[in-house]
Amino acid sequence: MGMMNTHREIAEKIALPDEMAVISHMRPDGDAVGSTLALGLALKALGKRVHMWIEDAVPERFSFLEGASLIINPPDTLPEHVECVICVDCGEPKRLGDTGRSLVESAPFTINIDHHETNTLYGDMNLVEGGAAACACVLVPLLDALGALITPAVAQALYVGLSTDTGSFQYGNTTAQDMRLAARLIECGVEVGDTNRRIYQEFPAGAFAVQREVLNNMVIEENGQLVHYSMPAGKCAELGVGREETKDLVDIIRVLQGARIAVIFEDMENGLIRISLRSKDPAIRVNDVAAQFGGGGHAMAAGIRVRGKLDEVRSAILDALRSVLKNSSV
Numbered sequence: 287m288g289m290m291n292t293h294r295e296i297a298e299k300i301a302l303p304d305e306m307a308v309i310s311h312m313r314p315d316g317d318a319v320g321s322t323l324a325l326g327l328a329l330k331a332l333g334k335r336v337h338m339w340i341e342d343a344v345p346e347r348f349s350f351l352e353g354a355s356l357i358i359n360p361p362d363t364l365p366e367h368v369e370c371v372i373c374v375d376c377g378e379p380k381r382l383g384d385t386g387r388s389l390v391e392s393a394p395f396t397i398n399i400d401h402h403e404t405n406t407l408y409g410d411m412n413l414v415e416g417g418a419a420a421c422a423c424v425l426v427p428l429l430d431a432l433g434a435l436i437t438p439a440v441a442q443a444l445y446v447g448l449s450t451d452t453g454s455f456q457y458g459n460t461t462a463q464d465m466r467l468a469a470r471l472i473e474c475g476v477e478v479g480d481t482n483r484r485i486y487q488e489f490p491a492g493a494f495a496v497q498r499e500v501l502n503n504m505v506i507e508e509n510g511q512l513v514h515y516s517m518p519a520g521k522c523a524e525l526g527v528g529r530e531e532t533k534d535l536v537d538i539i540r541v542l543q544g545a546r547i548a549v550i551f552e553d554m555e556n557g558l559i560r561i562s563l564r565s566k567d568p569a570i571r572v573n574d575v576a577a578q579f580g581g582g583g584h585a586m587a588a589g590i591r592v593r594g595k596l597d598e599v600r601s602a603i604l605d606a607l608r609s610v611l612k613n614s615s616v
C-alpha cells in the first residue's frame with residue numbers, strides 16, 4: 287500500500303492475469319465512464335475476460351458510447367476467477383460505493399489509476415498523477431505500454447473523459463499536452479461534432495424543468511458576488527425528474543457575470559443536505575470552507591454532505607462564505 291508505480295510496472299502486472307475487473311466511482315461522470323470503458327475495451331481486445339463495474343447507472347448522455355451497456359453494477363461478491371481489480375478515476379475506496387469498496391477489499395490484487403491530488407494510494411499498485419486533467423490522460427501511456435490498440439471506441443471513451451473533465455477544454459487545467467492527446471484521439475477515429483453534440487447539446491426534457499426552477503429561484507447577493515440556489519425536499523418529484531438531473535446545477539448559476547462563488551444546496555430527503563461549491567476567483571478556496579463543514583474537494587470546486595435542516599445548514603454555510611468574501615474583497 288502507498289507505493290507509486292510506473293506505467294511499465296503496471297503494464298507488466300496487468301499483462302499476467304486472464305480475468306480482471308475495472309471499477310470506477312459512484313454517480314459516474316464522463317471521466318469515470320470513459321476511463322472504465324477505455325481500459326475495459328482495450329483489455330478485452332488483448333484477450334482478457336473483463337468485468338466493468340460502476341455503482342449507479344451510466345448517465346443517459348454517455349450511454350451512446352460503444353460498450354456502455356457492458357458496465358454493470360458491482361456484484362455482491364467477487365467473481366471466482368477475478369485475479370485483479372483496477373480502480374480508475376477514484377480518489378478513495380469510499381467513492382466506489384459500499385459494494386464496490388467491499389469487492390476491492392476482497393480482491394487478491396488491486397491497482398489504483400487516478401488523477402485526484404487527494405488520492406489515498408489505496409492500491410497494491412498505484413499510478414496517480416495529481417496534475418493530470420483527466421484519468422483518461424493517465425491511461426493513454428499505460429495503454430501504449432500494454433501494446434493496446436486505440437480503436438475508435440477506445441478513443442471516443444478517452445475523449446469523453448478528457449473533454450468532460452476539462453469543461454470541453456475550457457478550464458485552466460487544460461494543457462498543450464491535453465490538446466495533443468485530443469488530436470491523437472481524433473486521428474484514432476473520434477467524430478468530434480457527433481460526440482460533442484451527444485454529450486453537450488442533447489438535454490432530456492426533464493433537464494429544462496430543473497433549469498427553469500433554478501433560474502426562477504436563484505438568489506443573488508453580496509453585490510452579485512455570491513449566487514446560490516436551494517432545492518427543497520419534494521422538488522424532484524414535483525418536477526417529475528430523477529436525482530441524476532440535479533447533478534450539474536451549479537454550472538447553471540456559476541456563469542453569472544461578476545459572481546465569485548456559486549452554491550447549490552440540495553435536500554436529499556434522507557436527512558442529508560448536499561452542497562456543491564464553485565469559486566470563480568483563484569483567491570477564494572471553497573475547499574477550505576467545505577472542510578469547516580466536513581467536506582472537501584478542489585480549491586475551485588468542492589462539496590459537502592451534512593446532516594441537518596436545509597435552512598439551518600444554508601445559513602451557516604452562507605455566513606462562512608460571506609466572511610470569506612469580506613476578507614478577500616476585490
Ligand SMILES: [Mn+2]
Pocket residue numbers: 317318375401419420421451
Ligand atoms: Mn476524473
